[in-house]
Amino acid sequence: MNVQSPCSFDWTDGLEKYPVYCRKEGGVQGKDSMFQYVKHNIPGPGIDKEKFLPVFIGCSCHECISDCPCVQRFGQNYTEDGKLKTSYLDTDEHKVMVECNSNCSCSKTCVNRVVQGGVKVRVELFWTVSKGIGVRTLEDLDPGAFVCEYAGEIISSDEARKRSLAQRKEDMNYIITVNEHCKSGVIKTHVDPRNFGNVGRFLNHSCDPNLTMLPVRVDTEIPLLCLFANRKISSGEELTFHYGLSSGEKRTVYSDIDRKESGLIPCNCGSQSCQGYLPFDKTLFED
Numbered sequence: 049m050n051v052q053s054p055c056s057f058d059w060t061d062g063l064e065k066y067p068v069y070c071r072k073e074g075g076v077q078g079k080d081s082m083f084q085y086v087k088h089n090i091p092g093p094g095i096d097k098e099k100f101l102p103v104f105i106g107c108s109c110h111e112c113i114s115d116c117p118c119v120q121r122f123g124q125n126y127t128e129d130g131k132l133k134t135s136y137l138d139t140d141e142h143k144v145m146v147e148c149n150s151n152c153s154c155s156k157t158c159v160n161r162v163v164q165g166g167v168k169v170r171v172e173l174f175w176t177v178s179k180g181i182g183v184r185t186l187e188d189l190d191p192g193a194f195v196c197e198y199a200g201e202i203i204s205s206d207e208a209r210k211r212s213l214a215q216r217k218e219d220m221n222y223i224i225t226v227n228e229h230c231k232s233g234v235i236k237t238h239v240d241p242r243n244f245g246n247v248g249r250f251l252n253h254s255c256d257p258n259l260t261m262l263p264v265r266v267d268t269e270i271p272l273l274c275l276f277a278n279r280k281i282s283s284g285e286e287l288t289f290h291y292g293l294s295s296g297e298k299r300t301v302y303s304d305i306d307r308k309e310s311g312l313i314p315c316n317c318g319s320q321s322c323q324g325y326l327p328f329d330k331t332l333f334e335d
């Protein structure tokens with residue numbers, strides 16, 4: 049794969065470790081009118097800024113191995129070479145993952161700090177045949193490799209519902225809702241990278257994806273929605289994740305007009321297990 053820059057500007061505004069360029073074919077315009085690049089989540093409407101302040105107690109380790117209090121409390125989630133343990137990718141039962149944080153005295157290269165540094169691998173944007181812009185990797189990836197966050201504005205459920213209803217007639221939707229089921233109920237996190245987002249906003253959906261999204265916490269209770277390779281991925285492959293549970297609808301039931309009313313978008317992932325439509329959170333479309 050040719051890693052040379054195919055167009056002149058870096059879509060991350062120099063904020064990430066590696067620049068992200070876009071292949072010109074398909075006539076992708078400059079990004080300035082589309083969105084503002086942010087490396088991590090920012091508070092949006094309806095979110096108390098205090099929720100973004102550090103809440104976790106720090107460790108005083110030099111090297112965070114098994115006796116680090118953070119590792120003892122939240123587990124050793126990563127291998128020595130910074131990959132997510134693959135057992136985490138094979139199960140629907142996910143434990144709470146918390147990394148060392150800004151109250152810890154370990155360095156930025158601590159083995160318990162994997163997702164907090166931003167995009168970890170070289171990627172580029174490209175124009176897909178039927179899904180708009182997509183993201184592909186410019187390097188081979190092993191299972192468990194961290195690729196990027198799905199970062200954007202964190203918004204309240206009311207705001208997510210308002211924005212989803214407003215966006216239902218548009219072709220591109222960006223709001224992702226993650227539901228974490230815990231003893232005290234369901235924690236809902238809504239991220240909208242449409243106006244403020246990182247490279248994750250260009251990841252397309254697939255019914256047979258090569259990335260898995262998992263919530264990881266660093267400083268605050270608000271999780272980072274992190275994307276890890278769930279299998280070996282070759283340089284040049286498009287990176288995709290599953291946008292949610294299947295909507296369960298059949299492709300032939302809706303005409304395009306009905307689709308615009310219902311918010312359903314036909315899925316063009318091309319996989320053998322394609323469910324026909326992009327998944328979405330129905331509760332966001334109820335008045």
Ligand SMILES: C[S@@+](CC[C@H](N)C(=O)[O-])C[C@H]1O[C@@H](n2cnc3c(N)ncnc32)[C@H](O)[C@@H]1O
Nearest residue numbers: 179180181219220221250251252253315316317
């Ligand atoms: C988060 S954006 C992904 C980036 C988008 N392709 C772009 O050009 O900005 C989600 C939107 O991309 C399109 N998309 C993503 N996956 C798709 C798929 N499998 N089939 C059809 N359209 C898809 C849909 O319009 C969806 O609302």
